[in-house]
Amino acid sequence: MxxxxxxxxxxxxxxxxxxxxxxxxxxxxxxxxxxxxxxxxxVTYTDNSGSVSQTPDQSQLQELAQVHLDELAEQQSWYDPAASDVYTQLEYKANELAQTALQSLMDSRLDLAARPYIQDLLDQQARLQAALTLAQNSQAQGFSESDQLSLLNEMGGSEVAAEQTLTQLGQVLTDGSFEAYRDYLLETSGSVVSGADYQAALAEAWAMVPTEDQQAAWLYDSSAYTTLRSLTEQYAAAEVSMARGYDVLNGTEQPLRAQERQSFQDLLLELRYELKNPAASVTExxxxxxxxxxxxxxxxxxxxxxxxxxxxxxxxxxxxxxxxxxxxxxxxxxxxxxxxxxxxxxxxxxxxxxxxxxxxxxxxxxxxxxxxxxxxxxxxxxxxxxxxxxxxxxxxxxxxxxxxxxxxxxxxxxxxxxxxxxxxxxxxxxxxxxxxxxxxxxxxxxxxxxxxxxxxxxxxxxxxxxxxxxxxxxxxxxxxxxxxxxxxxxxxxxxxxxxxxxxxxxxxxxxxxxxx
Amino acid sequence: MSEDILKLNHLTKQFGRRKAVDDLTLSVRSGEIFGFLGPNGAGKTTTIKMVMGFLFEDTGHIEIGGYDLRHQYGKAMAQVGGIVENPEMYGQFSGRQNLEMYARLHGLKDRRRIDEVVRLVGMDKRINEKVKRYSLGMKQRVGLAQALVHRPRLLILDEPTNGLDPDGIHQLRDLLKNLAHQEGVAVMVSSHQLAEMQMMCDRVGIINQGRLLDVRLVGQAAAGEAGGAAGIRPYRIELLPPEAARGQAVPTAQEALAALPEGWRNLVHIAKGQALEAELDPQQLQELLGMLLAAGIPLSQVLYSSRSLEDLYFSVTGGGQALA
Incomplete structure (x- = not known):
């Protein structure tokens, strides 16, 4: 030795x-x-305390909103305004409208304009408005039938559907609270996975998330907002998968095996913990x-x-x-x-x-x-x-x-x-x-x-x-x-x-x- | 009575088809300096490398200090110190660190021993410098210190005078003689410097093409042994050269030999340069000189003659031939 x-x-x-x-x-x-x-x-939003009292000051709010505005401006520069195809025109127009809407909100309610979920809603609204405008002018623009179908698809099937969604969006934007946004998400969840069971599971997931009064991290944190949405959707999909007996999450229709069931149960356990304690882990x-x-x-x-x-x-x-x-x-x-x-x-x-x-x-x-x-x-x-x-x-x-x-x-x-x-x-x-x-x-x-x-x-x-x-x-x-x-x-x-x-x-x- | 520290028994090593060492048997005794001679590629370094554990022998076996090298490796190698080809050390470390690392492998913890060997090789002033800054001679000295640090019973040195200055060579010679003759270390030295070997060694072994051709006593040992045994020593009797005879006719070496009685002609032979050579005891020398003078053969001088190691080397190896 x-x-x-x-x-x-x-x-x-x-x-x-x-x-x-x-x-x-x-x-x-x-x-x-x-x-x-x-x-x-x-990292743009650096507070990870999750406390309402940590609401950003005016300059921070201005910066958070400006970041998204700059992103939109940069994205718009990718598209040629003189292009004749419907896709390019839609992207250009939607971007232009989103910028205008955001700028307007920044002038009136900066606190809302700085929130990523509000920015997301403004983007959705602008896209629908752009699709509606283009559809109404499709004759003049000389769009083909296929182009018109694409626009209808963007509008959710019809102009009426688009108008309804725009009304809903307008109401959420007027309210501005995260709870109103959450309710909107639950109402429109059918577009992710169809079925009342999915909607119920999604509601269950959101119910676990602390309210705006309790934690404010995701109000201004784009990463937290995106992650939270993803976590709730994962939770709902896992619940539905367990109930239906096949994997909704990955889109397969094979019956779940015992080991896969166990995996879903474990995933739900993890998600429950993360949804109840999201503040620190989901931040940007x-x-x-x-x-x-x-x-x-x-x-x-x-x-x-x-x-x-x-x-x-x-x-x-x-x-x-x-x-x-x-x-x-x-x-x-x-x-x-x-x-x-x-x-x-x-x-x-x-x-x-x-x-x-x-x-x-x-x-x-x-x-x-x-x-x-x-x-x-x-x-x-x-x-x-x-x-x-x-x-x-x-x-x-x-x-x-x-x-x-x-x-x-x-x-x-x-x-x-x-x-x-x-x-x-x-x-x-x-x-x-x-x-x-x-x-x-x-x-x-x-x-x-x-x-x-x-x-x-x-x-x-x-x-x-x-x-x-x-x-x-x-x-x-x-x-x-x-x-x-x-x-x-x-x-x-x-x-x-x-x-x-x-x-x-x-x-x-x-x-x-x-x-x- | 000196014991055999190193015994090589019927050692054979083959590289491909070439036999580098062929059935070599020899021993090195405690208290002697054994010179290992031979031309390039004769098998000297191969033999030494086998003794030091770098090469594995094909057949035969090696015994060091009574321990078989293969089966009692640790005990056998604990008896050996040496340098093969060049003294290779870790250049990033100082001479002292190299010695400490080596001493550690021998379980030595006494730093005084390191200081002792450093002084012995005359490196005490520069032992803390990094080895990569040493000259070849300095590396030789530290290599020697490394070889001695654990007090080996068998010291093997391959071309130890390489890179040493004349002073260093002289010191090395004295050191090795002291180690062998005073401390009883068996020293095996391989070198091409025949004159140096003659001065340094007690016995030489000459190897060529892997085979050991001759083992002889040399220098003082040869003289001492011959004198001690029967008092017979080689003599060279030089006749008066013609140019020194001032015009008088002087007998040639053949005529001088012919003037001797029948029985003496077998003992004495003619040497180059108008001389006779014979191996005689002092009594016989007196008789021979009396007979020559009585026959009127003028002599210029009588010399104690020894065949140089070079003569022996060339006669045994067939030297002087082209390197082929």
Missing amino acids: RKYLALFKNEWMKLSHRALLIVGIVALLVVPPLVAVSMRSS LAQAANNSDSVAKQLNLIILCIGILIAAGSFVSQEMETGSIKSLIISPTRRYKIYLAKLGALLLISLALAVFSWLVRLISLRIVFGPLSGLTQVIAHNGSLHVWNYWQYTALDAGLGYLTLAVIVFFALAVSTVTRRTAVAVGLTLGSYFGLMVTESVLANFGWKEAFRFLPLMNLDFSTRLLSDASRLMTLKQFGSTPQVNISVGFSALYVLILAGLLLWMGLDSFCRRDI
Whole structure:
């Protein structure tokens, strides 16, 4: 054991004295804050307290409304006003009307004009008005029958229907409250999924959402508003799916299997929690923080993978090339111990870097986006609800990312030992890594037969699969699920273990049995 | 009584079709400096690499300090220190860090031993500099310190004088002699510098085409052993050269040999440059000189003659031939 420790200490020293490590640490240190600052700068509504008392002041309201007005103006510039086709004319006209309406509202009721759901209603209203105007002038414009049908479709089937909707919209806009908007959504829900049961489920979902008086986040936060709508629709679809016995959410008509029923029940549990506590997690700020961490995680993982590939890919070959391996061989130490010490040092430094990367990510998020309470992860599994702090979730995430690094270490060290040439080893390992990334995306939608053919490629990066399915792992109950279509986690884990064993054997055999 | 620290028994190593080492058997004793000589590609470094664990032997076996290298690797290698080809170290670390890393592998924790070997090789002023800034000679010195740090019983040095200045070579020679003769270390040195080897070694083994051709005592050891055994030493008796005879006729070496009695003609032979050579004890030398003078053969000088290592090397390896 003492010998192992001595060897390990030496190998650790060699790794820690490499310039590559400094470059890697700097990259891991710089990327997350840069990404966070960049993402943070694009957030327009920054209050995530969810409190009514946090209603923006006049200048903020002006800015929130102006952002949408600018978006409309930019979109309008995409269309040619002189174009003769009905689609372009409709988009141009609708945009023009929406801008006028928003500008008018900004002048009269700025507080309403700044709310995204009001902006959405104004857009809908402008589109209907544009369709009506074009339909009334279709003769003069010389629209074909097909164009006229398109306009009718836009109007909801007829001019009368369009007029009715416009009246409804006018009433909601006059009222301006979020509750009025919610009622309008419930009334028009038939256009999403038909049926009274869907409407009832949607009402149930909205009833769970705190009222405007309780939480104001979604009044001015476009992301919160969009997410909330999506959550209620998901909830209603899941309820209806359970009741009807088939998957309404994904539009399939196959009867639900027991496992799928369980999944829907778990989804409903999660949605109930999120609908009742939406303020922090649905805000634009929380979404930006989430996206920022996701991007930082991917970038850091790439930095780590490339760094470890180069370090491990040259760890034996460089010693062979420079001849420094001789001082190791001449010591009273069996060769396999030397190899295992190198492997151990690489695995430990990978772990240290993975932990470092994780800490930098969390600290960057905390500093740039504030408290991470909005990033709480809600996971329902087999009927029980688990609420994870973000640091816990990302710790698991980092742990799984480490599995990728560990496989890379086994692979690159074996290649380095077999080839004994740094340029060849590093070229091969980097080539394989980037090749895998490309192949992964190409094969992502293949069936199990195709996937099986490319199993070695798919599974080398299996921890990415685990990451996407981290919720199941968190409960550690359902390990037999399928993160990758048709390939279970258990099978993938077994495969990676066998693969690591083979790579270890390959490296050891080459290191211990070949002349130096 | 000196014991065999290194024993090579019927060692064979083949690279493809070429036999780099062919049935080589030799031993290196404690307290001696053994020179390993041979032309390029003779198999010296291959043999040394097998002893140091870099190459695996095809047949035969290696014993170091009584331990079989294959089956008791740790114990066997704990007895060995050395440098093969060039002293390779980690350039990013200082000389001291390199020594510490190596000492750690031998379970050594005593820093005083590191200071001791650093002083021994004369690197105490620059041992804390990074190795990548060292000259070849400095690397040789630190390499030697590394080889000695764990007090090996067998020291193997491949071309140890490479890159050393004359002062360094002199110090190395003294150091190795001290290690061997005072501390009983078995030293095996491989080198092409025959004159240096003659001054340094007690015994040499000459290898060519993988086969060990000859093992001889050299230098003082050869003289001491020969003198100690029977008092027989080689002598060169130079006759008066014609140019020094001031016009008088002087006998040639053939005539001088012919003047000797029948039995002496087998002991004495003619050498280049108007001289006779013979391996004699002091009594025989007196008799021979008396006979020559009695026969009226003028002598210019009598020399104690030793065949140089170079002569031996070329005669054994068939040297002087073109490198083919």
